[in-house]
Amino acid sequence: xxxxxxxxxxxxxxxxxxxxxxxxxxxxxxxxxxxxxxxxxxxxxxxxxxxxxxxxxxxxxx
Numbered sequence: 001x002x003x004x005x006x007x008x009x010x011x012x013x014x015x016x017x018x019x020x021x022x023x024x025x026x027x028x029x030x031x032x033x034x035x036x037x038x039x040x041x042x043x044x045x046x047x048x049x050x051x052x053x054x055x056x057x058x059x060x061x062x
Contacts (some may be wrong), residue, residue, distance in 0.1 A: 014030045015034065017028035
């Protein structure tokens, strides 16, 4: 996921620059892309790494 994190960071930085340049729609597009990089890839990798999910033992520990 390291590559996706870097891509997300770069998209967010581009969003800031677009916002500063007075281009809010472009900034919105970059933020959307950043969120996809993080969320889509983590959704695919989390089960393989046994991250997330809820079971009764985890809920009782919380």
